[in-house]
Amino acid sequence: MYDGLGIIFCIFLVVTVTAISDCKQSLQFKDLDKEKKNIIVQVTRDGSRHKVSIHDLVVGDTVHLSIGDQVPADGIFISGHSLSIDESSLSGESEPVNVDEKKPFLLSGTKVQDGSGKMLVTSVGMRTEWGRLMVTLSEGGEDETPLQVKLNGVATIIGKIGLAFSVLTFLVLTTRFLVVKALHNEITKWSISDALNLLNFFAIAVTILVVAVPEGLPLAVTLSLAFAMKKLMNDKALVRHLSACETMGSASCICTDKTGTLTTNHMVVTKVWICGEATVIKSNDSGNILKSSISEKVLSMLLQSIFQNTNSEVVKGKDGKANILGTPTEAALLEFGLVFGGDRNSQYWKESKIVKVEPFNSVKKKMSVLVALPDGALRAFCKGASEIILNMCDKIVNKEGESVPLSGEHRKSVTDVINGFACEALRTLCLAFKDIEGSSNVDSIPDDNYTLIAVVGIKDPVRPGVKEAVQTCLAAGIIVRMVTGDNINTAKAIAKECGILTDDGVAIEGPDFRDKSPQEMKEIIPKLQVMARSLPLDKHKLVTQLRSDFKEVVAVTGDGTNDAPALHEADIGLAMGIAGTEVAKENADVIIMDDNFTTILNVAKWGRAVYINIQKFVQFQLTVNVVALMINFVSACFLGSTPLTTVQLLWVNMIMDTLGALALATEPPSDRLMKRPPIGRNVNFITKVMWRNIIGQSIYQMAVLAVLEFDGKRLLKLNGSDANSILDTFIFNTFVFCQVFNEINSRDMEKINVFRGMFSSWVFMIVMVSTISFQVIIVEFLGTFAGTVPLSWKLWLGSVLIGAVSLLVSLVLKCIPVELSKHTATVKHCDGYEPLPNGPDLA
Template sequence: MVRNHDTKSLSKNGGVEELAKKLSVSLSEGVTSSELPIREKIFGENRYAEKPARSFLMFVWEALQDITLIILMVCAVVSIAVGVATEGFPKGMYDGTGILLSILLVVMVTAISDYKQSLQFIDLDREKKKIIVQVTRDGNRQEISIHDLVVGDVVHLSIGDQVPADGIFISGYNLEIDESSLSGESEPSHVNKEKPFLLSGTKVQNGSAKMLVTTVGMRTEWGKLMETLVDGGEDETPLQVKLNGVATIIGKIGLSFAVLTFLVLCVRFVLEKARSGSFTKWSSEDALTLLDYFAISVTIIVVAVPEGLPLAVTLSLAFAMKKLMSDRALVRHLAACETMGSSTCICTDKTGTLTTNHMVVNKVWICDKIQERKEGNEESFELELQEEVKSILLQGIFQNTGSEVVKDKDGNTQILGSPTERAILEFGLLLGGDFVEQRKENKILKIEPFNSNKKKMSVLIALPDGGARALCKGASEIVLKMCENVVDSNGETVPLTEERITNLSDVIEGFASEALRTLCLVYKDVDEAPSGDLPDGGYTMVAVVGIKDPVRPGVREAVQTCQAAGITVRMVTGDNISTAKAIAKECGIFTEGGLAIEGSQFRDLPPHEMRAIIPKIQVMARSLPLDKHTLVSNLRKIGEVVSVTGDGTNDAPALHEADIGLAMGIAGTEVAKESADVIIMDDNFKTIVNVARWGRAVYINIQKFVQFQLTVNVVALIINFVSACIT
């Protein structure tokens, strides 16, 4: 039914309410904890079947595929055959057995390192799949792991959430689902009572809703898709290709010297036989002498081959991988570890990578005054407001929100919702407001949830004394145009004159220049609830809040480290250009002589102008995913080795296009992670710098070893050749 989006079957079965009864669940209370084991037994767990881990023997077989080792194995077999024939058993086996033991050592170290790395990868891969979902159980809203979800659970979805299982829409507002990960369709699908089906693995793009879980685990659409996926073989890394090339060339040189040595020895032997007059008389001793010459030739090949190279490469890479895992970087492809070392440019997101991704209200304009957040042991705001103004402000915060303030099992306050909503609710709590009391005081009559086109959200509440009040909040440039009045310094409502509009615009611009995201909180009293949409004008301005996502500690130093190492850091963000420039300056990315450009300007440039300004670009604001992809492809065309960070499904093209794709482990979607080479588990820019540092260390270590090994081998090869020919 869910798979085929069969609304007729759903209607025949009495809709979602009757379906809930058949599943023995209350849509308001959710499932009871005592039923969980039974439901898991009947309907299965919400887990996807994982491919069985590769056995240790598989890693041994892979280690044996190395060209250098294959050459040595052939030489060892030949050496044993010739040795037994010339010197007898067991003396003739010593040389060949020694070579085989050396090969065994290299293979075992390689296989053990790769096997341990594989086990660590599985553990970290399991960790990145830990997703928390909000459900109603036993009548309470609570957070649980996605793996603990059962059929019959009532799940709460909001913007940015991944749909955790297949299910049916119960209720919600303006729900839009991004199904591109399943269907490939870029346009969002609208889900409502008429089109109520939700599929696992898709993502909430807009709105909020409650859904009833009908299928979990491998029975979901995502589970069936996972069954069909077959992993392709791993490509050789650039370093492995180069080293195999070195091994092949050395093998050819060694073979040439071996053939030459054998020919010289044979010619000398034949000439000596001719000089002594015994050219026509050949004995078994002569045959053994020729076999001995052949053994010497084989020894020269063994001397020429750098047998320690596979071991050195493996140990260097395994050590780097292990260190990166402890530094919270999950390397999905070995090539990433190496290529990151030669990276010349990092195109990074702002939110969550350079910043903490925990929004806070940093400044607020209210009653003609600007107040700043006081930071200390207890963060607080000291606002001297009249009771009526404070009441309206708290109504605007606690009534007009898609988020909730709840108590967890330990009695601690938790704010559930988007980062911006959480920041505003946290601000309301700092002012001494009570979310539950506010919700009890006024009945909500109508809600218009936030969407990206209108850039505002509104709610209509009933007032205790009769009448209604429309509360609205949203992007400053849009909400300010809806206002006719403003609350002045005395707490009085006065007309919004041109002078006051200019002053407010200056305040908003001032906030934005400090990297603050501004929202306006406004209200309008009406006699009765409007039948259609909520009013679009006639509002009274109450407050302008400046919300900031603080820069992560250590980011500035990490950026300076990159710049000192010759890596250019560029910031690509969807934020406005003022905020982007302010954050980039704070991080040390935007410097004198650098260029900050908006995505719309960048994409309209002719190709020759675009290529001319790309080296100067340090900040790109208001960018679309296509802009990021264009920037990356053009940087690669001018010879840059580009690393890109991304967290959204729409970042997948840029992550794929880049030399190195870096996906965010916390904020990143599954699609972004699948397109990436490295997963940054803590979403921190400092971790990206560590990946580059270890990548360079790998190259330097292997370079040193190759120089040492080739010096030794060339000298040994010449000495063996000369001594064999002379003696």
């Protein structure tokens, strides 16, 4: 009866724990999903501009849209320039739709592909077209991760072995029973007690099957991944797909952006070349020096080119301070303009009217604007990549503010200035203008015959901790490659500062990379560390080559709409939470909320921790299963009964394993994880080190329990009618304490010191104390239910000491070298990690 009640209670307990765990995980995913969908939009409300959450958007708000943004609600176009919308997510049409006064409707969930504009919100939430569509759809569930596929394979094999032992045990017990009845000539006489005996044999067989199946595995995987996701959320990384946690642990290459990821993404103008002279800008005093060294006409032209040709705005906050809303580069230029006393709201700017705008995009690498001046004349302003703007210029502004021809010598000196700025890790921009005669031709902005005003050097400082993070990546066997749209000299300077570019590394420009033959690419990619002036398609091509030809596990960072193909192609797509567009975030596996490279390193570290933690749990679980299976099978075959009852086995296998999963699967990552290479794609999950530990501990525990089972009464000097009950309880108690100490052993599969960090892991300590407390209660107070009797303090001490010997057994086992098979002879580490190259191999 108690066995049946025990089984029902255990099933109820495990189902309840699993249900609560799944419920909490589901609620956590809802929170993560809400965070994922919490898009920040810029709106004009009550006459001033604000940043608000998409959830706080109301009808009547004016929303500002730019390239890469997701349209947050249904609305009507008010004003804008070259606004092109990708409606493929709603209509399935791949061709973008041009939105203007004639076709003014914008739909929620669509993406801004080009241009900029303002829209009036007409409906929000579930009342939008997108919302109506969402009502009829439900988001799909998570796919099984590669690790879960491996574990399912392990569980299936173990289950089959358990089933075979279970059937064999039932046959052996039944055969013994029938032979005994035949010897006593009772084969034809059957009673209720005989039926109960056969039912008991069946219960033993079922128990062995239950013991063999590792019920704790799914819970361990879920706990480990969910725990990692929660911790990463605290570390500013939003994991959108569960599999990304573990895949990042296998990453062997990170292709990273420069701006905002390696650097702070707060740009400042630090150097200006104007009228043939370069000036370093360090403070307002430097601005005043520059102001006094150039004529009023030149200064006016410079300020016009800054304040007229921009998508950014200067707004006053509630504290009265000027805040700049816009991209970092434009914000740096506007800050620079404000130093000179420039003001976009002055009378001059109000009287000037913007006729046409060509927003910046990654192909043209420039932004142009056509302005109608107060006197009726037209003037085009252009800014962008230095080489491109310089090629568009045939004149230059002199000290008097006059346009003079740009000679070949002049052009060479400007090129030298641009290269000089770039070598100092400055992003260089050229500012230029062109006066247009006649006001009829306003359909397009010209692309030639401009007058060069100035070369501006903008510095984006390297983030604190990036250099150390890059060094950690290299030590962990992860190659960091910088892929940026910046000038080659700027990219190389930043890469050297971060420790990415080494003496034997290759830095190449996107157009050169594009033109390489497949054979040349195979030769250059292993050495490639920096790609400058690259298009998003160059990044996509690099990722594809690394994955297909070099079998690398590639992580890619991206922030732009055009990065989506590379993010989608990569094994792990990492989108920037601050600078990233909604399109990039939708195609990413992980969103880096603070745009920091150090956070990417944390994702890799937690990915490795997930894999190792589940390996630790599997080692612990398999030892329990092997010992329980063998001791019950051998006892059943030789003695006709088992020392461990159904309730005892269920306690060990279900409750202890569930607690074990909680303890081992939530171990935080150690810095040692980042001093070994990535986990190979095709490495066996159960490594030779794990087999050594499992087999060694199993042999010790089976030997001890077998000796106690067959000769325990004599060794322990047990007499009297309750000797059998005391011996069985002592065997059960010893078995449990062997598992308690083996759980401590499993904290580290290779290192001898398994106590490092144990007392600081409160989850592990709570599990240890809970397990021992429950064991005391079961043995001393739940005897009728669990089939135990109270033990003397000497027997308790004996159980603990025999269990503690597992620590010494583990120490001896870890000193035994693991012989490598031929196909893994290159692996230096016994746990399935590939070796780091050294010496000549490093090249």
